[in-house]
Amino acid sequence: MSISRHFVLAAGGTGGHMVPAHAVAEELIARGHRVALVTDERGAKIPNLFKNAQVHVLPAGRLTGNPRGWVKGIKAILEGRAMARRLYETFEPTAVVGFGGYPALPALLAALKDGIPTAVHEQNAVLGRVNRLLARKVSAIATAYPVVERLPDRFAEKVHLVGNPVREEVLALRDEEFPALTDESVFRVLVTGGSQGATVLSSVVPSGLALLPLSLRRRLQVTQQCREEDIEKVRATYAEMEIPADLSTYISDMPEKLSWAHLVIGRAGASTLAELTTAGRPAILVPLPSAMDDHQTANVREMVACGGARSIPQSQFTPVELAKQMQKMAMEPGAMQNAARRARSCGRPNAARDMADLLESIGYAPIMNDPLPVSSPMPTSLNLQGVPA
Template sequence: MSISRHFVLAAGGTGGHMIPAYAVAKELTARGHHVALVTDARGAKIPGIFADMQVHVLPAGRLQGGPVGWLRGGKAILAGRAMAMRLYETFQPTAVVGFGGYPALPALLGAISMKIPTALHEQNAVLGRVNRLLAGKVDAIATAYPIVGKLADKHAGKVHLIGNPVRAEVMALRDEEFPPLTDESVFRLLVTGGSQGATVLSSVVPDGLALLPVALRRRLQVTQQCRPDDIEKVRATYADLEIPADLSTYIEDMAEKLNWAHLVIARAGASTIAELTTAGRPAILIPLPSAMDDHQTANVREMVEAGGARSIPQARFTPVELAKQLQKMAMEPGALANAAKRARACGRPYAARDMADLLESIGQAPIMNDPLRTTPPAPSTLTLQGVPA
């Protein structure tokens, strides 16, 4: 018989941290557990996720800005830690897991102080700053890539290759066929800059599409996410080009749009790549050059080497370069369908399940990830702090 437990998930306020946390939260609740989210004000406002779960907003100071900034950030972290500990006294979590971002820091520090089992999940191919600070103190580290930069060798014994959890509706695309594409059919293009948007995509993509041969351009249909400041200009450009375009500032039905698309042009955030490789969609990826430790460039490496994507550094991401790459992918027979298969081969679609397994057995025997298993595991006979699993 399974036993309901309490888990706290702590995540920073961007989609890259929040979406994997949400996917794991849904898996845990489906198993009968109770889940609470700790985040910041930004995370609490992201639409479409955590609406049906406990959400606690804690102060999340940043250790930056010189001595004055460090002092201010330190005070906020200590205040958040105290609030987290009060939450744990009443919620009594079995484990606390951090998904990165500064809001995870006080939550995990509170759990460590109270000797509650802890874990980290790193979405990127380079260990983030907060996860670096805590890697030596937690009980388990889950990674999304086989090789993770800035992860010390001394922590290898508690590292589990999990992948990036995706939402169930994206997972369902795993069983869908790549949409048919012929020389005469509509060519569907999805453009997204992640939860924060990307002005460079609004600047370059419409002008790049304008350079395509007329026969290809007339087949285009575009769905694009734009920043609020960019959307009307982009709309006018597509109207002048007579390219049908559905524009919005945030794409809530991402799974539906992925299922619809033949090709995706996007930033190289970890959640974006996880969704592309789960669904099996080819992409042109533009890593964010200001990302800490250039982690988006590291994120694309596996997918590019497999042949599922092309990566263009932002400094070389021009309308001419985009048009050239698009023509290569769109006009070679079978190229996009082949790239879709290669992208899918990089996917780790059971990441949410495996992360839930890890949390249920934290501090016990290591999880054995079976990529062929498609059903939930049988109830475990392991124990956690004396409580049967």
């Protein structure tokens, strides 16, 4: 007799929250379970995610700003909680898991109100605000790093280190060899600053590469993500230096680009770190100084300690410093290959599997012989009338 459980995954509308949630959803679906996603309008618009799951857009207020903003935010959260409870009446989840971001808050509050087992997944090395708010009440806390700042020791019994789930296409790179690299071969550099690029990378990286010794510079091949307002200036700079460069505002085939990259230069977001350590790719990372609680600086520490990356604070990220760090990595025989092995050593490729195991362990009352056919549609908009907040 088959057992199918229903899981609700709630995630904020950025790739950093949505991609791990998507990876876990695919693992749960592969095990025969049904999955519904709760997110905001931004999350629902991210392409190529949650094609096999129901997607529900709920209000998600933010508890920031002045007192008037708090009132508005609380109202939206309560509306979202009421809508989530209406969804749970129909979908009957055995567990609800939040992947961070304010859009996860109403769904988790609804689950707690209804006595449904809950979990949160923290992608960063600093516990995020929503996860911090709910840490005391949830059934389990999954982390991506062994040490997570702002996570009180008193919750240790329900903390589980699982890692940060990545897409199957990235996971497949773990079985591939590091791209062949000799003193004469092309040296491929991938530059990415997140989904919107980063102006500091556009201004520093081309100038830094120009300072490299000619023997290395003439071997370079660059793929770089840029903001739209920066791309033509960057293109002109590379053309002047005669460095082949493929520039775009969005890299849609990131796993493919990562597969042949010898070095990655970028930010230190949780998903970036997870992909680098899963695939085993060396990196020079520049943590975003304005990131909430400076979590990108915390994220990069493990990979640096493993020897798979070098971290440069943005205040010190100059063309000279970049060129110096690249020379240390690229011109010493075997250094790149060694850094790749070290990066791979701190990867957690089983994160999606382990997260799915955790959710199955906390979810109760499995639904036997799924009474709702997989093809049965769920409402995409929920009626709030008569639903208690």
